Amino acid sequence: MIRKYRIGNPIETDSVVADLPVEDGPVPYYEKVNGKNEMVLPMDKKDRVYGLGETVRGMNKRGFIYTSNCSDDPVHTEDKRSLYAAQNFFVLWGKDRGFGMYVDTPGQVSFDIGYTAKDFFSICFEDFDAYLYVIEGRSILDIVKQFRAIIGKSYVPPLWAFGFGQSRWSYMNEQQVREVVDQYEKADIPIDSVYLDIDYMDGYKDFSVSEERFPDFEAFVKEMAEKNIHLVPIIDAGVKIEKGYDIYEEGIAGDYFCKKENGENLVAAVWPGKVHFPDFLNEKARRWFGDKYKLLLDCGIDGFWNDMNEPAVFYTEDHLHEVFEQIRELEGKNLDIRSFFRLQDMVTSLANNEADYKRFYHDYKGARYRHDKVHNIFGYNMTRAAGEAFERLSPDKRILMFSRSSYIGMHRYGGVWCGDNKSWWSHLLLNIQQMPALNMCGFLYSGADVGGFGADVTEDLLMRWTEFGIFTPLFRNHSAEGTRRQELYRFTDTESFRNIVRLRYSLIPYLYSEFMKAVSNDDMLFKPLCFAYPEDDMAYETEDQLLVGESLMIAPVYKQNAGGRYVYVPEEMKLCRFRSYDDYDTEIVEKGHHYIAAALNEVLVFIRKGHALPMAVPAGRTGRIDYSALRYECFDCGSDAYSLFADDGISRL
Numbered sequence: 001m002i003r004k005y006r007i008g009n010p011i012e013t014d015s016v017v018a019d020l021p022v023e024d025g026p027v028p029y030y031e032k033v034n035g036k037n038e039m040v041l042p043m044d045k046k047d048r049v050y051g052l053g054e055t056v057r058g059m060n061k062r063g064f065i066y067t068s069n070c071s072d073d074p075v076h077t078e079d080k081r082s083l084y085a086a087q088n089f090f091v092l093w094g095k096d097r098g099f100g101m102y103v104d105t106p107g108q109v110s111f112d113i114g115y116t117a118k119d120f121f122s123i124c125f126e127d128f129d130a131y132l133y134v135i136e137g138r139s140i141l142d143i144v145k146q147f148r149a150i151i152g153k154s155y156v157p158p159l160w161a162f163g164f165g166q167s168r169w170s171y172m173n174e175q176q177v178r179e180v181v182d183q184y185e186k187a188d189i190p191i192d193s194v195y196l197d198i199d200y201m202d203g204y205k206d207f208s209v210s211e212e213r214f215p216d217f218e219a220f221v222k223e224m225a226e227k228n229i230h231l232v233p234i235i236d237a238g239v240k241i242e243k244g245y246d247i248y249e250e251g252i253a254g255d256y257f258c259k260k261e262n263g264e265n266l267v268a269a270v271w272p273g274k275v276h277f278p279d280f281l282n283e284k285a286r287r288w289f290g291d292k293y294k295l296l297l298d299c300g301i302d303g304f305w306n307d308m309n310e311p312a313v314f315y316t317e318d319h320l321h322e323v324f325e326q327i328r329e330l331e332g333k334n335l336d337i338r339s340f341f342r343l344q345d346m347v348t349s350l351a352n353n354e355a356d357y358k359r360f361y362h363d364y365k366g367a368r369y370r371h372d373k374v375h376n377i378f379g380y381n382m383t384r385a386a387g388e389a390f391e392r393l394s395p396d397k398r399i400l401m402f403s404r405s406s407y408i409g410m411h412r413y414g415g416v417w418c419g420d421n422k423s424w425w426s427h428l429l430l431n432i433q434q435m436p437a438l439n440m441c442g443f444l445y446s447g448a449d450v451g452g453f454g455a456d457v458t459e460d461l462l463m464r465w466t467e468f469g470i471f472t473p474l475f476r477n478h479s480a481e482g483t484r485r486q487e488l489y490r491f492t493d494t495e496s497f498r499n500i501v502r503l504r505y506s507l508i509p510y511l512y513s514e515f516m517k518a519v520s521n522d523d524m525l526f527k528p529l530c531f532a533y534p535e536d537d538m539a540y541e542t543e544d545q546l547l548v549g550e551s552l553m554i555a556p557v558y559k560q561n562a563g564g565r566y567v568y569v570p571e572e573m574k575l576c577r578f579r580s581y582d583d584y585d586t587e588i589v590e591k592g593h594h595y596i597a598a599a600l601n602e603v604l605v606f607i608r609k610g611h612a613l614p615m616a617v618p619a620g621r622t623g624r625i626d627y628s629a630l631r632y633e634c635f636d637c638g639s640d641a642y643s644l645f646a647d648d649g650i651s652r653l
């Protein structure tokens with residue numbers, strides 16, 4: 001059962017598609033509504049809290065404070081309250097009660113889940129204006145499904161987007177892209193896509209292509225398409241200010257950019273230098289910007305990633321000016337320690353400064369809003385611009401789209417990647433723990449940068465991470481400028497990398513089938529164990545294993561130099577220890593704790609009782625997977641225990 005409440009004067013976000021009546025009376029479960037901007041709920045010892053999408057820390061969110069405030073922060077340490085997303089849905093589940101809640105507000109909101117006071121959950125708003133949806137159900141999963149049913153179906157990418165993707169900031173020109181593809185082919189490692197980061201553009205201008213680096217882009221896209229390789233360019237939120245640049249000129253002519261209080265367009269700086277931000281909240285601007293993707297679609301491009309859409313701001317012209325003034329005042333003076341730190345702070349806090357988010361406005365649904373009031377739906381609406389445009393521009397064919405910033409509702413238009421993680425073992429674990437929370441909020445097509453974005457990867461970390469990445473719908477190796485090169489063919493044990501990625505291609509029929517079922521049933525692809533074994537106390541304690549679809553449990557190894565790991569097996573299962581599609585051993589494991597060996601090149605897959613796993617003969621591209629020759633790995637059932645969903649992988653649903 002879902003009840004909708006209204007507090008104050010909420011701004012519509014278009015995240016919920018179901019039309020629910022607004023209830024009168026106080027919000028249930030909350031014992032006191034604290035004057036104005038806080039709701040407090042006492043928690044029982046046994047209460048656990050799941051959800052909130054892309055955040056740091058474990059699956060049970062209890063014991064920390066999370067603030068929904070989409071932020072470009074490339075250091076995802078456990079002290080961070082905000083990452084790139086605002087996904088305000090959680091389920092609290094305890095001994096004899098449980099409920100879900102969705103806090104629908106485009107402004108900042110904090111979930112203080114036993115941080116300030118260990119046994120209290122408080123929700124604090126900057127402005128106390130929100131729709132609250134309170135959901136009751138038989139189980140955590142039942143609540144999740146009810147929630148998913150009101151927010152609309154999740155985005156479905158083309159099948160090729162389940163293939164392996166190689167990325168780097170940046171492949172600088174045609175030749176470098178060719179080389180990546182050649183090397184993958186030489187190493188016989190399957191691959192479906194290569195990503196183009198900001199340097200493919202001319203001066204970081206959206207929808208432009210550098211003629212120097214890609215002299216005949218259309219021909220190059222075609223050349224790659226002939227090898228069944230999809231090129232996936234990045235699009236940034238800021239539009240470069242440059243006379244004669246068509247997008248800029250059109251934006252000015254159509255009055256599509258975000259304005260300051262005085263009516264002038266905000267001037268911020270990002271990669272291109274000075275930019276204006278399109279007002280993605282404005283329907284006309286959204287339509288205009290969305291139509292621009294056609295420039296690249298017309299070159300044969302069929303996938304994109306939207307970046308910097310929190311929006312990330314290196315500095316605003318106005319703030320920079322203020323800082324220079326203040327520095328000028330300090331110059332020549334004898335700086336005491338405090339003024340010195342203030343000076344230092346002034347400069348380091350130029351980027352993504354809170355005050356800058358109060359300097360500009362949106363024209364949204366016929367009213368004017370200061371940016372900070374609607375901050376969390378900016379990236380969502382950039383991706384919505386693209387998603388709505390693709391329905392017009394590519395009515396028959398699905399287009400790949402995923403975004404860095406997100407809000408619930410955006411899950412209908414695209415997926416997400418988890419931003420600038422690092423080549424740290426702890427971030428492999430974080431990736432595992434983020435997946436189910438993303439799924440709860442509707443983000444099914446998702447994944448993190450495999451191998452880690454920042455910092456230098458090691459071969460063993462990359463291998464373990466790839467062993468987990470083969471299960472995530474978005475399976476992309478990406479790394480930052482200046483870090484160690486991370487393409488799989490550069491490491492010593494090419495054979496193992498080949499076998500692992502080939503295993504992914506064997507799993508694609510199953511993963512795609514389970515993904516599509518999750519979309520149509522409002523289900524999750526990745527579940528914490530306790531969502532499926534709610535009566536089992538140990539299942540609640542297990543935060544480093546996942547159920548993947550109906551048949552599988554995975555237990556990734558995420559520690560360096562580990563020759564295996566402890567696994568909690570919630571019921572009798574069949575363990576498959578894969579070294580490759582053909583080379584694996586199996587054993588039946590009983591319910592309970594086990595130490596399970598897994599050498600560096602081995603992937604642990606557990607098949608649930610009464611379930612089957614279809615597997616394809618490994619193929620070099622998704623398009624070459626032979627669906628007529630599937631092998632079934634079964635535990636206590638026949639292959640007919642599994643009903644496989646398949647379609648052409650490209651037509652819109």
Ligand code: MIG
Pocket residue numbers: 168169197198234307308404419420453478479480
């Ligand atoms: O300020 O385009 O998260 O994936 O490689 C960094 C360069 C901008 C951040 C993205 C990352 C991408 C990078 N971008």
